[in-house]
Amino acid sequence: KEKAEITKEQQAFMKVIVDSYNRHQIPQDVTKKLLQEQYSAEENFILLTEMATSQVQVLVEFTKNIPGFLSLDHEDQIALLKGSAVEAMFLRSAQVLSTKMPNGHTEVLEERIRNSGISEEFMTPMFNFYKSIGKLHMVQEEQALLTAVTILTPDRPFVKDHPAVERLQEPMLEVLRKLCALHHPREPQYFARLLGRLTELRTLNHYHTEMLTSWRMNDQKFTPLLCEIWDVQ
Numbered sequence: 001k002e003k004a005e006i007t008k009e010q011q012a013f014m015k016v017i018v019d020s021y022n023r024h025q026i027p028q029d030v031t032k033k034l035l036q037e038q039y040s041a042e043e044n045f046i047l048l049t050e051m052a053t054s055q056v057q058v059l060v061e062f063t064k065n066i067p068g069f070l071s072l073d074h075e076d077q078i079a080l081l082k083g084s085a086v087e088a089m090f091l092r093s094a095q096v097l098s099t100k101m102p103n104g105h106t107e108v109l110e111e112r113i114r115n116s117g118i119s120e121e122f123m124t125p126m127f128n129f130y131k132s133i134g135k136l137h138m139v140q141e142e143q144a145l146l147t148a149v150t151i152l153t154p155d156r157p158f159v160k161d162h163p164a165v166e167r168l169q170e171p172m173l174e175v176l177r178k179l180c181a182l183h184h185p186r187e188p189q190y191f192a193r194l195l196g197r198l199t200e201l202r203t204l205n206h207y208h209t210e211m212l213t214s215w216r217m218n219d220q221k222f223t224p225l226l227c228e229i230w231d232v233q
């Protein structure tokens with residue numbers, strides 16, 4: 001019995017994370033802009049760097065609200081943010097694409113992304129990920145907790161105190177497991193499938209630098225924050 005129930009303190013814990021997640025969302029204007037017209041590769045790249053920069057800023061604010069994060073070693077805090085920023089960006093992008101939109105809008109948005117300037121070879125893994133996230137029909141709490149679980153991944157490069165990060169990630173995973181059972185009662189494997197997406201996210205992380213340099217354009221400009229986070233320039 002008690003295994004399934006979400007306890008009072010888990011409820012409070014989740015509320016902190018979900019409220020912070022909802023407060024720290026970049027405006028959906030990327031969707032509005034993309035639906036307006038097809039831009040050139042140069043304009044799309046600028047849009048991407050703008051959106052990604054503001055998303056990193058809100059990601060930092062969201063992360064600071066994760067209970068216990070600020071008590072971690074400061075260098076480990078940076079290592080966790082740096083190690084998860086690209087994954088959080090693709091996870092957020094997937095969530096944006098799987099948001100319910102008026103008829104035909106999602107197709108237009110997909111078309112605009114396919115023709116945005118990203119090279120063909122990365123389109124498949126990226127859209128496979130987007131589709132697999134879409135099929136999960138995650139509720140908001142699951143999205144928020146999955147993002148928090150991604151940030152609190154102990155085995156990121158340069159993290160020194162793994163156990164301290166695991167101690168923060170574990171209660172997060174426990175609440176997420178209960179949430180999945182609650183919201184997807186007829187899919188006992190749902191939680192496992194959700195965690196499987198994190199493995200797919202890591203492969204996108206692996207492609208990312210090549211993806212950036214493969215955009216059909218030259219003279220790519222990045223903001224100072226993205227140079228830090230994306231290891232470019």
Ligand SMILES: O=C(NC1CCCCC1)[C@H](C1CCCCC1)n1c(-c2ccc(-c3nnn[nH]3)cc2)nc2ccccc21
Nearest residue numbers: 030044047048051052055089092093096097113116211212
């Ligand atoms: O703006 C965006 N994503 C923001 C969404 C919110 C969080 C911060 C990132 C980009 C668009 C930029 C303009 C051209 C079209 C894509 N985007 C992407 C996307 C595409 C390529 C790379 C990439 N990374 N390295 N090389 N290319 C990253 C993300 N996937 C999206 C799915 C739905 C909606 C927008 C999406």
